[in-house]
Amino acid sequence: VWKDAMRDVDTEVTSITKSFVNHVQTSLARQPYNLDNLGAYQAAALSVRDNLLVNWNETALQYTRKAPKRAYYLSLEFLMGRTLDNALLNLGLKDQYSEGVKKLGFSVEDILDQERDAALGNGGLGRLAACYLDSSASQELPVWGYGLRYKYGIFQQLISPAGDQLEAPDPWLDNQNPWELPRLDVSYEIRFYGQAERLGDGTPRATWSGGQEVLAVAYDVMIPGCYTKTTNNLRLWESKPKRGFDLNSFNAGNYEGAVEASNSAAAITSVLYPNDHTTFGKELRLKQQYFWTAASLADILRRFKNIGKPITEFPDYVAIQLNDTHPTLAIPELMRILIDEEDQPWSTAWQIVTNTFFYTNHTVLPEALEKWPVPLMEHLLPRHMQIIYDINLLFLQSVEKKFPGDRDRLGRMSLIEEGFPKQVRMAYLACIGSRKVNGVAELHSDLVKTTILKDFVEFEGISKFGNVTNGITPRRWLDQCNPELSSLISSTLKVDKAVWLKDLTRLEALLPFTEDEAFRKEWAAIKQRNKERLAHHVQTTLGFTINTNAMFDVQIKRLHEYKRQTLNILGVIHRYLTLKNMSAAEKKKVNPRVVFFAGKAAPAYYIAKLTIRLIVNVARIINEDPDTKDLLQLYFLPDYSVSLAEVLIPASDISQHISTAGTEASGTSNMKCSLTRMLVDGANIEIAEEVGESNVFFFGHLTPAVEDLRYQHTYHPTPIEEKCPALANVLNQVSAGLFGDAHVYEPLLNTIRQGDHYLLSDDFDSYIAALAMVDEAYLDQTEWVKKSIRTTAKMGKFSSDRAINEYAESYWNIEAQKIA
Ligand code: 26W
8 A cells, every 4th residue: 555556756756856955955055066975864864854744743633633542652762773764664765765866976875874873772671662663653553752862872982902992972963963853842841859848738739849940842753654654753852951041140240150050951861871780879860760751741741631531531541651660750750740730639649640651671680670769869859759658658558458467578568678778669669650560571571570579469469460572673673774685585475575574474484485495595695795794894994804704603782791791702712722722624624703792881880891801802812813813703893883783683694692591681682683593591582482492502501590500609619620621721811811911801700700690600511512503503504594594484473563562452552543
């Protein structure tokens, strides 16, 4: 329907060149004949934006007219990457634009390459939010995102000559952002600090006054669906001072004082916190969380009020998804509005709240569970702290009723953790304030229910707790980043990509083609060209020459001990040492391998940064060693980003997902790499269930064994020399300075020698054995390509369309809206 016969491509191309030239002259005020690629990108983006705006307006209008129930996705991170290519593909205009700009003397690739990533996120959680927006629009669901418009996104990663990670700011807005619309007319006043006083009139009401007030101003980002008119909205808030500056101070000659308030207001949305899985209890971060949830709720409430329904019907029109605990303050904030401003009784307010919110947990690592010090909360948000105490009191009373006299349980379940200082447990607040709670893969959701929220399952009943296995958008992660594979699939299946991209289970029809030699050849040839594309990229950006006849092995994700990049690099060293001891004849049988790492470390995460340094310095030695360099190469690619992932993933033969069992909630790059992968964690088990165990390489201990092993490490430690001589040897070589810096790596190596919390010494031998199996399997190229095809064919489940439909049906209760 979308690609209807009425579309006349020639006319489209002509109107594209017209609109392009028009934007060059009138929006950019430049001349078409001496335009550079950046100018061409801007003109093309503005011209595409015109298309999006028409659809975006119509979508908004229809939602307003029909007033369906809507869902709002609150996420502190949206890792969007680039927009132009995605928009062109979703609009079905890529070919027309390519031709149009070619006529004007540009290449579409060069133009696309000018765009800076919108990198308003750290890793998995932020990219998941971006995939869900794409799927919501593509599935025609009325879903809006709410986030913050950080002036600086995730830092740019540089690697110093010594191999250390350095961080530079990410000024992504410097060249202007054609994809956002400032909405200076949409703004809200947000209060901090001040005094809260209960009215004491028999109602639960209180007043909150004084303190600091800042403005939240809306910036809207269009989210086009794939082959549909539906174009949803991502609303990002920017902070601004309520008054430009203090005129009294200015007039009194105190110029610095005059801009101080203005600076502190602007600081709220100035930078994305670069921490993944760790909190530091920083006041500015808490300010960000409240600023964003308060502005979003005010906006949602205003829209609801326009429908003219009684406030008790709020949950019939609004579902709010909390992406991890970061937006949990929305719960006491909605209570505050309902009680203090709408004059609702407590029980009605709680009823509304607990039917509106849904909470997704993304990690069970204890250090990643957010807690805020009570004194900080009391100071910054005095009214919310009162409300949290009230919620807690009533909650604990009902627990006491169900489990009389169980004091331990009350202590465990309290929203307030005792200690100095006391802390508010945000995951518990999110849990009791929500209609439903879910994890992000079967294994992870089970762990949520049996570990961190066990008491809550016992108290509230199991039916409140569910699972929605993560997904990824096949538009970006197949069609856009691997266009040749996409067209091979369409031509082989004789199905337009408009169909299979929106119903990824159709890929199953590829299975019979595993037996088709011509198809397999083409499949392998595309992989080869993708490898060359990556090699070219590395050559031009870093100056390294890569052996494209080797197996490409990637580990691409945030640096974290639980993800075990260390296991991988120690495995590489083991391989290197083994190669060094081989005869020429033995070496002939070895399959060359290139190992790529990419990923950022939190700036204060010392051990993660040391891992990067080790990788870089091992690479330096290995890549120069004439004995081995044809058989083993190692690269750390700096500044991992969505755009770099789009080049790396289609080129990979194998991707490593080797976290300690039970620690990775889901993982999503495992889905993107849609070929052979490793270990028993997160969604990997479900991937193996789908694609078949023969197409993945598992190793190591399983989740139930982890606790026992850790107990052994603590109370009956065995020296590594005894337990795992191969690993001991590798550690000793590093200690001895084989890769330079003799003592520098000791703190990293000691995490394994002492405690070994992530069980490297337990899993090392079976890890090496699994890698050998991978080598073995790769030698049989026919079978290897079959594995690759089978894996892709069975990836249907991991489309984010499937995931978002589960949320829509089983959580939010919203329906698709056809935009005419
Ligand atoms: C406040 C500190 C903080 C910051 C970020 C705590 C926790 C987080 C995130 C929840 C970390 C994260 O990104 N988790 C990842 O979420 C992905 C999407 O569900 C999963 O695929 C990953 O397994 C999980 O680590």
